[in-house]
Amino acid sequence: MKRAGLVILGSGMAGYGLLRAMRRSGVPTAVTLITRDDGAAYLRSDLAPGLAGRRDARDLRLATAAQMAYRLEAEIITQQAVHEIDREHRLIRMQDGEIAYERLVIATGGEPRRPGWLKGSATDQLLTISSLAEYSYFNTVIAGRRRVAVLGGSLAGCELAGNLCAAGLQVTLFEPAAQLAQDLLPTLCAKFGERALAASGVRILCEEGLQRVDQGADALDLLTLAGARCSTDVVVAALGSTPRTALALAAGLEVGHGVRVDKRLATSDPSIFAIGECAEFEKRTIDLPEDIDQAARVLASVLGGEPGRMMVWRPTLRRARLARCPAIICEPPNVAGEWHERATHHGVTAEFHDREGDLRGFALMGTASGDSERLLRRMAH
Ligand SMILES: Cc1cc2nc3c(=O)[nH]c(=O)nc-3n(C[C@H](O)[C@H](O)[C@H](O)COP(=O)(O)OP(=O)(O)OC[C@H]3O[C@@H](n4cnc5c(N)ncnc54)[C@H](O)[C@@H]3O)c2cc1C
Structure with missing residues (x-):
């Protein structure tokens, strides 16, 4: 049976983001990454614009699995769905065999509804x-x-x-x-x-x-x-997605909407971590690129033996384009409050204020979308 120090499940933004963050900060650990797809690196946010440009799927690929393996000095096993995490024996089981792990990272993303x-x-x-x-x-x-x-x-x-x-x-x-x-x-x-x-x-x-x-x-x-x-x-x-938690649930890990993690991205088993859309931190899934990026840096330092860094929710921006109309949203937290909207012919500014009158989130449409940095700064004070 194969033995690996660190095993990562998933080659999406979270799995590859973690591997990149580890190598950038010089973490030398040997890594085996297992994915059920072909392991190509790409951005999911490029898919919809790619349709508009009628681009071939191959053009959206940023790198193949072999290129990622070379660049990130990792073994990448593709087209292998992991179907069991055996915590007692620290093994993962997949179609073609088993791998023993010392530490495991679940980065299996979300399933489209x-x-x-x-x-x-x-x-x-x-x-x-x-x-x-x-x-x-x-x-x-x-x-x-x-x-x-x-x-x-x-x-x-x-x-x-x-x-x-x-x-x-x-x-x-x-x-x-x-x-x-x-x-x-x-x-x-x-x-x-x-x-x-x-x-x-x-x-x-x-x-x-x-x-x-x-x-x-x-x-x-x-x-x-x-x-x-x-x-x-x-x-x-286009009904959104649900965190993939079946492996974690069957392994007896704590699962809410996603696999529950603490501020160091550890699950209820200290040798297993979770990151990305499958993971839930303080009742929210880690699914926006900026949050995944932060989580990757935190987990890279934890795995590198420097557990000082911790995950904290910061206001993050969600960007979209509805036809030619840019939209920037900073989603407010789940607190009591109300929206105040101002519309012009070319744009809308909406601010979410809590009961104390503090700005806690915003949505900007059209020409108003240029105002996001100023509003973010206002929220920081
Ligand atoms: C169509 C689309 C467009 C989006 N656009 C935007 C955007 O414009 N802006 C934005 O902020 N966010 C966007 N998002 C959200 C964001 O892209 C995702 O939250 C992010 O990609 C999640 O990354 P992930 O690595 O957690 O999961 P994923 O990218 O889903 O990766 C999961 C990986 O796990 C592997 N896997 C799953 N199960 C197993 C298993 N049992 N064994 C082995 N491997 C397994 C999969 O093969 C895959 O490699 C979009 C999402 C989608 C679906």
């Missing part, structure tokens, strides 16, 4: 575009077709719809709630984004979800919750 409520004969044809492999598959399915239905008007769904439209496709966006990105954007910001997206050519149906997708003669037949019928060529779900 699928609409379990959707009925019909074509639900198995529903696509998601959350990885390079899925991006590549979507490109083969859409070849020679024109109509796409996007399910879910979250910020990511809106970005996806805008980019598909920019690629010359006919896009209809279905959102069951009364406004787009309801969990993130206050009313005027959402309206502003909706107008920009509609002006770019996306057909937006708010308060309209799908109940059925059936295979028709030469297209997919859709039935909405309100009983309207229409047809499309492809349906893409």
Whole structure:
């Protein structure tokens, strides 16, 4: 059986980010990284813009697994899904055998949500575009077709719809709630984004979800919750993702929404750590690039024997483009307070103030998006 000092599960932003941070800070530990995909490094945030530019999946690849292994001086095992963590014997089990670890890092990311409520004969044809492999598959399915239905008007769904439209496709966006990105954007910001997206050519149906997708003669037949019928060529779900926690749960680690970690990224087992979208720190998952980056630096110093650095939540920015409209959001924490919005013809500024009147978050649309650094500084005081 193979023995490794440190094993990392996952080759996404978190797994590779950790490895990079370790090498940058001179941590010499031998690392084996195992991933169930092909181990190519890429940015998930490049997927939607890549569709607009009709770029081939190979062009979005920043490096192959072999290049990453060489650059980061690690062994990278690809196309191997780990199916068990045996904590008693400090082993992980995968398709082709077992590896003993001294320390283990879980960086298995999130699973795209699928609409379990959707009925019909074509639900198995529903696509998601959350990885390079899925991006590549979507490109083969859409070849020679024109109509796409996007399910879910979250910020990511809106970005996806805008980019598909920019690629010359006919896009209809279905959102069951009364406004787009309801969990993130206050009313005027959402309206502003909706107008920009509609002006770019996306057909937006708010308060309209799908109940059925059936295979028709030469297209997919859709039935909405309100009983309207229409047809499309492809349906893409953009319903967010759920942390992949099954391995940790089966191994008896503490799991909430994600795998629970402390401020040094250790799970309830001190020899196992978790990072990235699968990990939950102080009730939030670590899923934004800046937070993953911070977590990688903290964990690199812990693994390098310098446990002084600790994870702390800092206000971080989420950037998106809804068609030609830039949006920058600093999500407020879960505290009582209210949004105050100011709209002009070209942009919207929304500030979230807590009950003491302190600025705790903001959303900026259009021309107002240039104001993010000033507002971040205000929040720091
Ligand atoms: C389509 C999309 C667009 C996004 N765009 C943005 C954006 O514009 N801005 C932004 O701030 N954030 C964006 N995000 C969110 C952000 O990209 C993610 O939170 C981040 O990529 C998570 O990185 P990760 O390494 O934790 O997980 P992932 O990137 O999901 O990596 C998980 C890795 O684990 C591997 N794995 C999973 N299970 C196993 C197993 N059992 N055995 C072995 N390997 C396994 C997978 O193969 C993969 O390599 C986007 C997310 C998506 C899906």
